[in-house]
Amino acid sequence: MKFSLIRTFGYFIGGIWTAWGGRKRIEAKQLKNLRRLMQTARKKSPYFNKLYAHLPDTNLISLTDLPVTSKSDLMGEFDNWLTDRFLTLAQVREHMSNMDNIGVPIGQYAVFRTTGTSGEPAVVVLPSSVLEFVYGLALARLFRQSMMTDKIQKTGANLAISGGDGHFAGAGLGKLMQHLAPRLAKQSIHIPVGQPIEKTVKQIIGIGQIASIVTYPSMLEILTREQEVGRLGIEPKLIRIAGETFTPELRKRVEKAFPSLELGIRDTYACTECLFMAYECDCGRKHVLEDWVILEAVDENKQPVSDGELSSTALLTVLSNHVQPFIRYDIGDRLRFYRAPCACGSPFRSFQIEGRQATVVRVGDVTLSHLTFDLEHESAQRVQLVQTSEFVFEVRAELLNHENPDQVFEQIIQSVSEVFAKNGLVDVKVGKK
Numbered sequence: 001m002k003f004s005l006i007r008t009f010g011y012f013i014g015g016i017w018t019a020w021g022g023r024k025r026i027e028a029k030q031l032k033n034l035r036r037l038m039q040t041a042r043k044k045s046p047y048f049n050k051l052y053a054h055l056p057d058t059n060l061i062s063l064t065d066l067p068v069t070s071k072s073d074l075m076g077e078f079d080n081w082l083t084d085r086f087l088t089l090a091q092v093r094e095h096m097s098n099m100d101n102i103g104v105p106i107g108q109y110a111v112f113r114t115t116g117t118s119g120e121p122a123v124v125v126l127p128s129s130v131l132e133f134v135y136g137l138a139l140a141r142l143f144r145q146s147m148m149t150d151k152i153q154k155t156g157a158n159l160a161i162s163g164g165d166g167h168f169a170g171a172g173l174g175k176l177m178q179h180l181a182p183r184l185a186k187q188s189i190h191i192p193v194g195q196p197i198e199k200t201v202k203q204i205i206g207i208g209q210i211a212s213i214v215t216y217p218s219m220l221e222i223l224t225r226e227q228e229v230g231r232l233g234i235e236p237k238l239i240r241i242a243g244e245t246f247t248p249e250l251r252k253r254v255e256k257a258f259p260s261l262e263l264g265i266r267d268t269y270a271c272t273e274c275l276f277m278a279y280e281c282d283c284g285r286k287h288v289l290e291d292w293v294i295l296e297a298v299d300e301n302k303q304p305v306s307d308g309e310l311s312s313t314a315l316l317t318v319l320s321n322h323v324q325p326f327i328r329y330d331i332g333d334r335l336r337f338y339r340a341p342c343a344c345g346s347p348f349r350s351f352q353i354e355g356r357q358a359t360v361v362r363v364g365d366v367t368l369s370h371l372t373f374d375l376e377h378e379s380a381q382r383v384q385l386v387q388t389s390e391f392v393f394e395v396r397a398e399l400l401n402h403e404n405p406d407q408v409f410e411q412i413i414q415s416v417s418e419v420f421a422k423n424g425l426v427d428v429k430v431g432k433k
């Protein structure tokens, strides 16, 4: 796998040129990118070839003619989904069974898995074009912010508190970029999100001056509580968050607890399937990277909702990944597009997020990130942890052929119970449905 600075520069220049041309140029670029992706998908992905078999010539199709896709359907057909016929799910699973391979590419591709407490995780295959797009477009859309961030990050340590023991992009991306493009990769200290909070606090205090923190809102809430009661005592200048819903209430609490935040709190909207979907402007709105990303706000029948209305879910189309096409892919997030243009003057459409699928687990006054739980088991798929009352949880799972199903459940239940116990929650009951 090779990262090309020249192609990254191409994305940067292209990004500037598109924004400069306003709506007309943005829409033309999006259509061109969409047709290219559809063409590749139809030609090289047996899954999409079949799915689109009834549709006319690609140049005659509009986006809403295309069927909606879901994580479970695509994962069930993984080997027919990719446009590279040589990479199989078995190969990826084998690679991922070794934790030393986190952030290590397989040939030309980086591989990560999604997180969450419900459903089967998606396995995401990223060619270098996706990484070049992320860096190029981040610079094109956030040039001033990027320069300020670089300056701030030199004043102390940069912390990343993210997904621990798993092939998550949160933990593996930094490692991957240090290998592919060391000059671009930000040096940061990684703390796994799953460890007990006392240990994390001790570790952070031991580091000294903290310049920036990147983490999930659920973890930020925990850190804020530690700061409020005086156990943490740090002065970060920038906090970046991603992955879960960030509420205005939490924002207020964080700003009060950390008056040192010179560059404030930046809420990035991203997921493993699309590492950069939108950016937050100075007015606090999120603008879609429409030249390379399509986000549709839809109702429960997957029909478009009007601007200003809250959607039931959102459909994502990633135009920079031609190896694993995500086209009208249901991501489960609820969003609302603004009717009026943004005061920042950006030509890109803006929206706010009302809910993300990723959830946190609350028991009493303890909040745990969903990433704390290891819900993977080689003999089960679609493992789900359901909270039936404040202190009672149920494990639900579809088992693959296994001679002793009770044993599989027992092992998952034990792993979940250990997490609760490690966080001081000894009264929590975990059972099987």
Ligand SMILES: [Zn+2]
Binding pocket: 281, 282, 283, 284, 285, 287, 342, 343, 344, 345, 346, 350
């Ligand atoms: Zn704006």
